[in-house]
Amino acid sequence: xxxxxxxxxxxxxxGLMATIRVAEMGVPVDVFSIVPVKRSxxxxxxxxxxxxxxxxxxxxxxxxxxxxTIFGGDFLANQPPVKDMAEAAPGIIDMxxxxxxxxxxxxxxxxxxxxxxxxLYHRTAFAGATxxxxxxxxxxxxxxxxxxxxxxRKFEHWEFLSAVLDSSHACRGICAMDLHSMEVHAFPADAVxxxxxxxxxxxxxxxxxxxxTGSAQGALYQQGAYYANGEFxxxxxxxxxxxxxxxxxxxxxxxxxxxxxxxxxxxxxxxLEEWYPKYGNLVPRDIATRAIHKVVYEMGLGxxxxxxxxxxxxxxxxxxxxxxxxxxxxxxxxxxxVDPRQQPMKVFPGMxxxxxxxxxxxRHMTNLPGLLAAGECEYQYHxxxxxxxxxxxxxxxxxxxxxxxxxxxxxxxxxxxxxVPSSVFDQEKLRQQELNEKVLEGKGxxxxxxxWREMGQWMTEHVTVIRYNEKLKKCDEKMVELLERSxxxxxxxxxxxxxxxxxxxxxxxxMLQLARVITQGALARNESRGAHYKPEYPDxxxxxxxxxxxxxxxxxxxxxRFVYEPVDTSLIxxxxxxx
Amino acid sequence: MADSKTVEIRIKRQxxxxxxxxxxxxxxxxxxxxxxxxxxxxxAENPVTxxxxxxxxxxxxxxxxxxxCGSCAMVINGKVxxxxxxxxxxxxxxxxxxxxxxxxxxxDLQVDRSRLFRDxxxxxxxxxxxxxxxxxxxxxxxxxxxxxxxxxARCISCGSCLEVCPQYNDQTxxxxxxxxxxxxxxxxxxxxxxxxxERLEALLGPGGIHECGYAQNCVExxxxxxxxxxxxxxxxxxxxxxxxxxxxxx
Ligand SMILES: Cc1cc2nc3c(=O)[nH]c(=O)nc-3n(C[C@H](O)[C@H](O)[C@H](O)COP(=O)(O)OP(=O)(O)OC[C@H]3O[C@@H](n4cnc5c(N)ncnc54)[C@H](O)[C@@H]3O)c2cc1C
Ligand code: FES
Numbered sequence: 119x120x121x122x123x124x125x126x127x128x129x130x131x132x133g134l135m136a137t138i139r140v141a142e143m144g145v146p147v148d149v150f151s152i153v154p155v156k157r158s159x160x161x162x163x164x165x166x167x168x169x170x171x172x173x174x175x176x177x178x179x180x181x182x183x184x185x186x187t188i189f190g191g192d193f194l195a196n197q198p199p200v201k202d203m204a205e206a207a208p209g210i211i212d213m214x215x216x217x218x219x220x221x222x223x224x225x226x227x228x229x230x231x232x233x234x235x236x237x238l239y240h241r242t243a244f245a246g247a248t249x250x251x252x253x254x255x256x257x258x259x260x261x262x263x264x265x266x267x268x269x270x271r272k273f274e275h276w277e278f279l280s281a282v283l284d285s286s287h288a289c290r291g292i293c294a295m296d297l298h299s300m301e302v303h304a305f306p307a308d309a310v311x312x313x314x315x316x317x318x319x320x321x322x323x324x325x326x327x328x329x330x331t332g333s334a335q336g337a338l339y340q341q342g343a344y345y346a347n348g349e350f351x352x353x354x355x356x357x358x359x360x361x362x363x364x365x366x367x368x369x370x371x372x373x374x375x376x377x378x379x380x381x382x383x384x385x386x387x388x389x390l391e392e393w394y395p396k397y398g399n400l401v402p403r404d405i406a407t408r409a410i411h412k413v414v415y416e417m418g419l420g421x422x423x424x425x426x427x428x429x430x431x432x433x434x435x436x437x438x439x440x441x442x443x444x445x446x447x448x449x450x451x452x453x454x455x456v457d458p459r460q461q462p463m464k465v466f467p468g469m470x471x472x473x474x475x476x477x478x479x480x481r482h483m484t485n486l487p488g489l490l491a492a493g494e495c496e497y498q499y500h501x502x503x504x505x506x507x508x509x510x511x512x513x514x515x516x517x518x519x520x521x522x523x524x525x526x527x528x529x530x531x532x533x534x535x536x537x538v539p540s541s542v543f544d545q546e547k548l549r550q551q552e553l554n555e556k557v558l559e560g561k562g563x564x565x566x567x568x569x570w571r572e573m574g575q576w577m578t579e580h581v582t583v584i585r586y587n588e589k590l591k592k593c594d595e596k597m598v599e600l601l602e603r604s605x606x607x608x609x610x611x612x613x614x615x616x617x618x619x620x621x622x623x624x625x626x627x628x629m630l631q632l633a634r635v636i637t638q639g640a641l642a643r644n645e646s647r648g649a650h651y652k653p654e655y656p657d658x659x660x661x662x663x664x665x666x667x668x669x670x671x672x673x674x675x676x677x678x679r680f681v682y683e684p685v686d687t688s689l690i691x692x693x694x695x696x697x
Numbered sequence: 698m699a700d701s702k703t704v705e706i707r708i709k710r711q712x713x714x715x716x717x718x719x720x721x722x723x724x725x726x727x728x729x730x731x732x733x734x735x736x737x738x739x740x741a742e743n744p745v746t747x748x749x750x751x752x753x754x755x756x757x758x759x760x761x762x763x764x765x766c767g768s769c770a771m772v773i774n775g776k777v778x779x780x781x782x783x784x785x786x787x788x789x790x791x792x793x794x795x796x797x798x799x800x801x802x803x804x805d806l807q808v809d810r811s812r813l814f815r816d817x818x819x820x821x822x823x824x825x826x827x828x829x830x831x832x833x834x835x836x837x838x839x840x841x842x843x844x845x846x847x848x849x850a851r852c853i854s855c856g857s858c859l860e861v862c863p864q865y866n867d868q869t870x871x872x873x874x875x876x877x878x879x880x881x882x883x884x885x886x887x888x889x890x891x892x893x894x895e896r897l898e899a900l901l902g903p904g905g906i907h908e909c910g911y912a913q914n915c916v917e918x919x920x921x922x923x924x925x926x927x928x929x930x931x932x933x934x935x936x937x938x939x940x941x942x943x944x945x946x947x
């Protein structure tokens with residue numbers, strides 16, 4: 119092909135790593151992102167990134183990292199790619215270190231590692247409590263270097279709307295909207311890597327950033343991409359409830375010695391330490407979250423009559439706290455107005471992460487040829503529950519693998535995007551323009567933000583920590599109602615310049631479609647595994663449910679359909695998950 | 698809404714980059730912990746002015762809502778601040794919101810800060826690694842060096858320091874404190890040091906460090922408490938030595 123080109127959608131850790139990999143292999147890249155890439159959600163990551171470097175003389179190994187990850191994910195992840203990731207992790211830390219990431223150091227000048235959830239080893243490298251920010255900046259700087267050399271073009275303040283698919287359903291480019299001029303354009307590419315991150319906005323309030331809507335994934339699912347394990351949603355045990363969002367209080371607070379308790383009979387009750395003596399405050403997130411739910415809702419305990427527990431750092435030396443957790447203490451101080459060095463913090467579980475996502479093969483190709491996915495938007499590495507500090511690792515690993523696969527793919531494909539008739543692009547562009555017009559001209563009195571709020575409330579109440587089939591059914595019916603109403607929105611703003619309500623309304627319908635995938639996936643799975651917990655089916659059921667959920671869109675009925683795929687458990691034998 | 702307590706917010710609006718500006722006043726219910734972004738979200742859901750006139754939602758940039766992405770800087774009651782960490786309860790009322798003045802307005806409270814990113818390119822704000830393949834660990838570094846450098850690595854490119862800088866405007870090409878902080882960061886890194894001369898060279902031309910008037914407003918306003926004036930004097934010293942050395946070599 120004449121001028122091969124790759125498009126990367128998303129400039130978080132996964133997208134930027136993919137960009138670097140492709141550019142390094144000599145193929146030019148166009149990066150699309152809603153926000154300037156340096157402002158992507160990955161900046162929020164606080165605690166750290168895992169790699170079994172074994173620099174603390176504990177006998178840690180990449181196999182143990184692999185085993186902790188599989189066990190932590192309740193055996194739902196395909197094992198071979200997880201093993202590859204654990205083995206690549208120490209090299210990834212070295213790469214980041216060479217890029218200039220200001221990781222915390224030991225007195226000998228080596229990298230320092232801290233404890234995190236779901237493991238007994240110091241395996242988490244960190245840069246204060248702003249690790250995601252530091253990693254994203256390092257990749258952003260390398261991409262800027264490629265940009266200066268003319269190998270990367272950035273399209274910031276652009277929103278991906280859809281893939282351009284040819285008659286054989288191969289991906290030939292994308293349609294995107296300039297968020298200032300609101301114009302839609304089609305861009306050809308020989309491979310497209312989707313790296314659009316998480317889906318927090320589907321749950322209304324979460325620990326995610328505003329742009330984590332899952333809209334791109336929802337659009338691609340409606341275009342024929344499989345969406346896998348959508349029902350696995352991580353609720354983080356310790357977030358600060360807020361009016362506009364739930365701000366995370368990282369697991370690193372407990373990794374550095376923070377303790378969780380509630381007042382009971384006038385005394386401090388350290389329930390996690392009592393219930394889980396081996397892991398204590400560092401049991402995996404799904405378990406800690408359910409424990410807090412039990413303490414608050416079943417046992418009626420809490421803090422000053424509110425649904426909350428204490429996360430207590432006051433026993434730790436404030437100097438150590440500033441050095442290792444400064445960034446998150448600052449968040450608590452700025453947004454709550456209380457100094458966590460002096461007073462225990464009040465926290466409660468909040469929606470945090472999606473283990474599910476676009477289905478990909480081990481080389482990160484989706485079921486649509488030429489369309490790849492990497493990062494939180496795909497489902498590959500975390501099974502039924504993600505361990506802390508494994509997300510940043512999986513984003514960077516997936517970015518690297520997908521970049522290499524994209525280049526390999528475009529070198530082998532028989533004809534490039536330049537051989538595709540322009541009508542293919544024009545048609546998709548027209549379809550997207552018409553969708554915009556429909557939204558702009560809509561009548562019927564519905565308000566997109568109100569619908570969004572209702573969706574978030576229903577999803578949080580019925581499809582997070584504890585799930586009942588009866589309520590899941592009701593929730594799905596509610597999503598149908600909201601979808602119906604979303605077609606009767608009239609926009610308060612009909613202008614064609616930086617119209618944020620138009621963009622949001624387009625995202626909303628994709629979010630609602632994904633909400634149904636999540637809800638129906640949860641309804642179907644009659645067992646409890648990792649983050650998916652049904653009191654009516656309290657046990658893991660390997661006989662019937664050791665399988666990956668794959669949802670696909672059935673346009674004739676406007677609904678998801680499900681198929682299931684066996685999980686590759688060839689390396690680590692199944693065992694009961696007990697901490 | 699049943700909630701009787703409300704706050705008044707006056708917003709400077711401009712619907713297009715070249716269009717006229719005007720002010721609109723809104724009333725939003727006061728809730729505990731509410732910040733400016735939360736208030737703008739409420740206005741978006743119900744875009745009606747205090748006088749009861751239907752209007753369009755206010756455009757603004759925001760992403761993380763925890764003061765780490767750098768998106769939401771705006772002028773609040775006459776002073777630049779991150780909108781997500783500006784808690785309504787702590788602000789004088791009525792609250793006045795305006796876009797930052799040193800950057801072109803896109804719409805309402807959104808501005809175009811791409812110049813900042815271009816300037817980072819100009820000073821080569823990166824470590825020139827050989828490649829992403831496995832080349833073993835990075836350079837060793839003492840805890841002290843790491844701590845000092847980490848301060849500068851926390852710059853969120855919000856542009857607050859540029860908003861208060863007397864030397865930064867559309868007439869000058871001055872790179873400003875944020876970019877000088879990054880030069881400090883990369884020039885002191887064991888690998889980054891190797892191309893320090895190129896960074897210093899970039900600071901010799903128009904918009905370079907000599908345009909700094911040392912007003913020191915930058916260090917006062919920085920939401921991340923980055924020691925910007927320290928960076929400016931260190932980099933200033935480096936530039937001087939660089940020029941002197943070049944002169945001696947001639
Ligand atoms: C508060 C918090 C703390 C965390 N801490 C940790 C931690 O300590 N360790 C850990 O391992 N993990 C942590 N995580 C998880 C981790 O941060 C995320 O999983 C990870 O950063 C996701 O990266 P990403 O590259 O997949 O996507 P993101 O960083 O979310 O980036 C998505 C990108 O896609 C773009 N985008 C989205 N939609 C579109 C569209 N339609 N068109 C164009 N562009 C689009 C966005 O602009 C953005 O550039 C944390 C998460 C949260 C919320
Ligand atoms: S929204 Fe990110 S800094 Fe305010």
